[in-house]
């Protein structure tokens with residue numbers, strides 16, 4: 001007799017494998033990174049210094065891919081509680097603003113009086129961070145990111161709006177596919193994580209975008 005694996009079982013197995021692999025890969029990477037950094041400092045004045053720095057950057061990049069993949073594959077347990085999205089935005093504002101300023105951008109928040117929704121706080125933080133980072137990346141020179149919240153009918157809406165390059169239709173279809181990226185240094189995991197978070201909150205997503213003008217991601221949470 002065959003036992004059927006549920007989708008959840010499979011996800012758990014993938015998650016545990018990912019966690020195991022991440023641990024095993026990170027340890028040697030940390031060792032190599034440490035030696036590279038040491039050599040880089042020792043060789044301050046010779047030509048190859050930039051190569052050492054490049055190797056360190058590449059290791060850091062591999063490390064962040066592992067971190068992001070882990071957060072996707074682990075499908076971690078969410079802790080739902082009644083929270084106000086405005087509070088979360090307020091809490092992470094300094095982080096968002098620092099990210100934006102580094103890239104000559106600015107964050108504006110336009111928050112309505114909204115009721116609390118049932119949500120997992122750390123996931124919502126991650127969601128907002130990922131969307132704002134994409135907005136910043138979409139405005140290579142400078143620009144403003146608007147974050148809105150509003151209560152409409154039976155939903156609480158959260159919108160992240162940029163005035164960046166926009167998303168062409170052929171790319172739009174691929175959004176949320178793990179590892180899909182158009183950026184040289186992208187991981188293509190940011191939106192996949194967002195889509196998973198949105199799905200697990202039974203929330204809705206709408207994307208408005210016009211090439212050259214900008215993009216708005218709007219997430220609709222059920223009012224509880």
Ligand code: ADP
Pocket residue numbers: 130134135138162164165166167171175176180181182183185186187188189190191192215
């Ligand atoms: P990454 O940022 O690592 O590329 P994401 O999954 O976050 O991964 O995004 C995938 C792709 O979707 C990006 O490479 C980009 O082409 C497109 N994209 C996402 N957000 C935006 C945005 N706000 N404006 C324009 N393009 C976007």
